[in-house]
Amino acid sequence: MAELFNVLTVDEARAAIAAHLPDKWPHEKVPVLKSLGRRLAAEVRAVDDVPGFDRSTMDGFAVRARDTYGATEGMPAYVDITGEIIIGRRPEGEVKSGQAYRIPTGGMLPAGADAVVMVEYTEELDSRTIGIIKPVAPGENMVRRGDDIAAGEIALPVGHQIRAQDLGMLSSIGVTEVEVAVSLKVGIVSTGDELVNPGENPLSGQVRDINSHALYGAIAACGGAPRLYGIVSDNYEKLKDILRVALKDNDMVLFSGGSSVGTRDVASKVIDAAGKPGVLFHGIAISPGKPALGAILGGKPVFGLPGHPASAMVVFDLMVAPLVRMGGYPTGAKEIAMEFPLRAVITRNLRSAAGREDFVRVKLGYSDGRFFAEPVLGKSGLISTMVRADGLAHIPAGKEGVEAGEIVEVKLF
Amino acid sequence: MAELFNVLTVDEARAAIAAHLPDKWPHEKVPVLKSLGRRLAAEVRAVDDVPGFDRSTMDGFAVRARDTYGATEGMPAYVDITGEIIIGRRPEGEVKSGQAYRIPTGGMLPAGADAVVMVEYTEELDSRTIGIIKPVAPGENMVRRGDDIAAGEIALPVGHQIRAQDLGMLSSIGVTEVEVAVSLKVGIVSTGDELVNPGENPLSGQVRDINSHALYGAIAACGGAPRLYGIVSDNYEKLKDILRVALKDNDMVLFSGGSSVGTRDVASKVIDAAGKPGVLFHGIAISPGKPALGAILGGKPVFGLPGHPASAMVVFDLMVAPLVRMGGYPTGAKEIAMEFPLRAVITRNLRSAAGREDFVRVKLGYSDGRFFAEPVLGKSGLISTMVRADGLAHIPAGKEGVEAGEIVEVKLF
Incomplete structure (x- = not known):
């Protein structure tokens, strides 16, 4: 003692x-949809690649990129439409040099193709031929197999607090239950x-x-x-x-x-x-x-x-x-700083004893691109001072107060 | 259309x-303890004053302030201890000039008293007399009846989203159920x-x-x-x-x-x-x-x-x-600004089309008192870009991009 x-x-x-x-x-297993805000008790790894195949991110044509090099409006690169990708299905056949498959956003690239030309950069000559008016590089307008997460990678680390997007990530890798701290x-x-x-x-x-x-x-x-x-x-x-x-x-x-x-x-x-x-x-x-x-x-x-x-x-x-x-x-500099993420101009002088950290209830204002922190007056015995406040401004131990106009760090309620 | x-x-x-x-x-009535995060469908007013009486905020002596004027360590003001306040009870009798009641933190001030002298600024001569070595002003070391909230005042406005401190406020005024939006x-x-x-x-x-x-x-x-x-x-x-x-x-x-x-x-x-x-x-x-x-x-x-x-x-x-x-x-300047409360230094140049607002997924860092926003690279089809990010940096419509080193406004996930 x-x-x-x-x-x-x-x-x-x-x-x-x-x-x-x-x-x-202690930890417990919960369905993913019940895991929002909870802490992972064990890391989660991806079992398979996501996506599981090269995937178009645009409506257009799957091509061999090199067929498009040098294409311009004045001198389009002409290719034959030799197939069409149906969304959700494995393509048949292969795109050979001088060929293209019609492909929708989200479609699986056919063998042979290594890029997608956006439909906006093509002109349809007839039902079997298009002119490409702008070149694409390999990998353009597509994501590759495993680009989102690759098999074996850590999707979410132990201790991670689960947010909405993490539910999306867990869904993408087929995880329907997670081990979280009770x-x-x-x-x-x-x-x-x-x-x-x-x-x-x-x-x-x-x-x-x-x-x-x-x-x-x-x-x-x-x-x-x-x-x-x-x-x-x-x-x-x-x-x-x-x-x-x-x-x-x-x-x-x-x-x-x-x-x-x-x-x-x-x-x-x-x-x-x-x-x-x-x-x-x-x-x-x-x-x-x-x-x-x-x-x-x-x-x-x-x-x-x-x-x-x-x-x-x-x-x-x-x-x-x-x-x-x-x-x-919090331990790291970033995590400690994140406790008081907002910077505001304090609107009045405040005294503080040296060696003491002060946490001043403040009401926030905003004008001319700056936040202002107006101290809420009143004793700490009054709950109304917390109700009127938007957050707490921090006066560090090393300071004997702040003057009106100084910048303070604010935690938001 | x-x-x-x-x-x-x-x-x-x-x-x-x-x-x-x-x-x-649509709205519904819920117990206060279930109302966290909900929106009030009707304002809540206080029926009675809180606190319902003048209340000490310190351990000490309830006095008439004027009896202490001019008191110093060298020349204390002597008063007789004529009573003691029991916490939670209505005091008996009255503090007259030259008198003091012993009072604990939270105790009700007796009639006649208008201030509290902290015990640290008194010296006990005997069991019946103290010397006060520092003057107090009327109202010092106490809160007055209704200081937290007065009868008839709005405790929480309609539309207010209920936070922890608001549960405290509702409890203080005896409200056990609130009408909140479903x-x-x-x-x-x-x-x-x-x-x-x-x-x-x-x-x-x-x-x-x-x-x-x-x-x-x-x-x-x-x-x-x-x-x-x-x-x-x-x-x-x-x-x-x-x-x-x-x-x-x-x-x-x-x-x-x-x-x-x-x-x-x-x-x-x-x-x-x-x-x-x-x-x-x-x-x-x-x-x-x-x-x-x-x-x-x-x-x-x-x-x-x-x-x-x-x-x-x-x-x-x-x-x-x-x-x-x-x-x-959000409509007011403050509310709109609060959507992106953090200011950070962007770590790389980003282009944006004029007339378009960009929301860049960023990972935050912190050093030398400044937040840094590192753009998370990757297409918007990849959920992993949201998982790796701590927030969204805003590039307003009027800008054609930002340069590394510029300050950006960041919403936190």
């Missing part, structure tokens, strides 16, 4: 958690004696629980399987009981609330008593979100998120979302 | 479709005599259908409800039959394939014969994706997408995705 009460940087906090993550999550089960616990469930009417001094549902949505948006454990009071025994149940049922547990010092201490004591290595950090050098706790129990991540809704969501985005998406924390 | 065979710009094509869209899609049902038909289903083994001259599954994924990713109608041959009667069935069952129908001139004519004849206004455009001035057809039948959009998979997906992204997301085509 050397790290207890240590405040880590985002990078350090990520490394602390990553060191304890399992190499592989969606991460994440338990959500709200703590706070002032909280009531959203369906209840708060009495004076009470507020409805915001974080449970906001985190539920955030987990679902990352492809995880959220499960609500309701509101528990800031009490050692009750926290201990709910933690045991939630850990048993889930791959990860999120606590939120307990922003007061006493409550934070209770949560960290409960976690440390529950197993090893327990609490890895108790604070991240960010704003908002500093009072965030990270732990590993039985190999499963446990996060204590701040009670303030905007703070909880910022910590979720930085620390939890990459795990729920199962790609792990 | 004045527009038949007209090639429209993207903006014109969008306007042509938008003019015929229904004002309102997910758009989209029928998918692939045409082409060379196609076989992904589960089948293609014979010579045949290929597996890529577009059906790629579009299925693209629709699902936009929150739509895709439905597959399989492969039909390029035959007037068969196309007519499947169109009738698919239109009856769905809010929108996508055909893909039929890239050859003859097939395109059949599809447009079938659509024009099926109702009014029929085909609105038959070509968009884009690459890839030019041979795209847009129509309205019985108030429902029908799109003929190119057979080439990359072309079909580009047209889907531009023309279909905004409709399936139900936000409609």
